[in-house]
Amino acid sequence: MSGPFSDITDTVFADKSVLREEHQPNEILERDEEIDEYRHALRDVLFGNDPENVMIYGKAGLGKTAVTMYMMDALLAEVETREAADDLSVHTVNCNGKSLFIVVRTLVNELLPADASPFPRRGLGTGDAFETLYDQLDRIGGTHLFVFDEIDHIDDANTLLYELPRARSNGHIEKARLGLIGISNNYTFRKSLSPKVKDTLMEVEIAFSPYNATELQTILQDRAEDAFVEGGYDQSAIRAAAAIAAQDVGNARQSIDLLRVGAEVAEKNGDSKVTDTHVSRARSLVQRGRLRNRISDQTKHAQYVLEAVARLERDGQTPARSKQIMTTYEGVARSWGTDPLTTLKSIQGHLSELHMLGFFSQHERNEGRSGGHYFEYELDLDAAIVLETRESLELGEDPTAKPLE
Ligand SMILES: Nc1ncnc2c1ncn2[C@@H]1O[C@H](COP(=O)(O)OP(=O)(O)OP(=O)(O)O)[C@@H](O)[C@H]1O
Ligand SMILES: [Mg+2]
Structure with a gap:
């Protein structure tokens, strides 16, 4: 029997999820310098010392989040093998659209024992949430790294960046050690902080630079091998996706999107191999699709x-x-x-x-x-x-x- 789907028998994809935004790559390519700086910034954790605070800067799609997740996984694994290191916990919050209260409450709820009731939404304030956070940190002990992704979007970064790094020196915690990692694509974020915070944060800054076309090709090649079936893509597709994204701002996310949408264009067109023609067609679709979402949000x-x-x-x-x-x-x-x-x-x-x-x-x-x-x-x-x-x-x-x- 034939139905509307019966003639769809082939796909260029072996595993399409590899080209999705949420996919965490097993290997980080072309970020050796950034990884090296990160390694040094976090080395204190291996020896049971107070971690440095770290701020990661760079435009969209340059691997800030991916590299940070990779470094956190690697550090957690390494700490397991080290005598001198304290137990390590990593807590990650994306601050986009969140108030300081919500961010601290989210952390508290993550730290509370499984049978405790969650921190109330109403009735208590940010100060109470910080206090509970400190109690929980001391209860658990060890080293805690807090990753605040898109930190420039939080409504009160000053309080967060003043409170946490000083929790130990101010006597709020005794046992636990804290380190803070902030990620931002706004280079002027530091300037917007209050002088008091700027003077006390003492952070290590790591800047992520835009990818060039060759670097993007390496990243795309690695993805393409897992994403497509054998013979499902042509090198011209990789070159085109890398070249278009490099011309723009060197954004890896954009180059991966181009490859994915290019492959969708090929499939719609009944072609069994993704080529540069499909990627060029994808360019305006990706641009327009993204712009359409941004406009319709207004x-x-x-x-x-x-x-x-x-x-x-x-x-x-x-x-x-x-x-x-x-x-x-x-x-x-x-x-x-x-x-x-x-x-x-x-x-x-x-x-x-x-x-x-x-x-x-x-x-x-x-x-x-x-x-x-x-x-x-x-x-x-x-x-x-x-x-x-x-x-x-x-x-x-x-x-x-x-x-x-
Ligand atoms: N060096 C890399 N190796 C492999 N994949 C990468 C690399 N850099 C970025 N990517 C991939 O590109 C996409 C965008 O990267 P990521 O989300 O880390 O960017 P970001 O710098 O955090 O951007 P934003 O500021 O928009 O949050 C992700 O899918 C990520 O897996
Ligand atoms: Mg990110």
């Missing part, structure tokens, strides 16, 4: 403001001041059948939010006493793609569904 009026700046950009009228953007925005909102917001302040709020989210760049202007002080904005993305994406969102289309020409 509120309706923020999207209209974005569309307004994209229209101005297309017409060569940027950088533009907020008043001019507001006029265009009013037209955009009406064209989609919505009453526009009426205050300049609300538009300025959206502009600065969209700037923080990386949609716009913002230029500060000072025109002496008479002109005053104001900002101008321009789009940090391709205006045509933003306008196309906005239109397709309004019309409820899926722009990634274009057939392979």
Whole structure:
């Protein structure tokens, strides 16, 4: 009997999960320098000494999280074999969108004995959560490493970075030893900290540099061997995915996405081998898919403001001041059948939010006493793609569904 699936008999994938975001590679390639710096920063743990605090910096997709997880696993294994080392516990929290209270409560709940009731959501404050955390750390003893991924996203990094590293010297804990590892893709994070924290943190900084095309090829080759069936990919696909990502910002995640989506394009097209043609086609799908998600995460009026700046950009009228953007925005909102917001302040709020989210760049202007002080904005993305994406969102289309020409 034949059904809608019966003619799908082949796949290029041997194990598609190898190309997924969550996949933790068994081997880290092309990060020897970073690994070496990391090794030295953590060596104290092997000898039962207080760990150094470490801050990891680098743009998106450069292996900060992957290398950190790899180092933590390796350190846990090594500590097992060492007499001089104390027992080691590693606690990892992603701080994105979390308050300090939630972060500390998450750690407390991880440390509490299995039969204890969890730390309450309401009623107690951050100070109480820290106190419980310290009690638990001393109860367990040994060395504890706290990994705070995306630490720049926490609402109160100052308190976290002031409290934890000083817990021992302030007498909050006696037995346990603490080390803190912060990961951030914002190089200016340190500058944003209070002088008191900056002076006391004494951290080791490790900077992750962008991958070049050759390095990306090595990483992709390793993945491709596990991900695809024999003969399922052509070297041109690897070269193309590496070259495109290297031209952009050297982001390994992007290069892996290109390879995965390229393979999906090949399959849709009924081809049994992934080539550079499929990867090139994947390029716009990956870009558009990601942009579409970012745009649709915004509120309706923020999207209209974005569309307004994209229209101005297309017409060569940027950088533009907020008043001019507001006029265009009013037209955009009406064209989609919505009453526009009426205050300049609300538009300025959206502009600065969209700037923080990386949609716009913002230029500060000072025109002496008479002109005053104001900002101008321009789009940090391709205006045509933003306008196309906005239109397709309004019309409820899926722009990634274009057939392979
Ligand atoms: N050197 C590497 N070897 C193997 N895989 C890597 C390497 N670097 C990055 N990757 C892979 O690339 C993807 C992105 O890496 P990772 O998540 O570590 O980036 P990141 O620097 O933490 O980025 P972000 O700042 O966006 O969180 C992951 O799937 C990871 O496994
Ligand atoms: Mg990460």
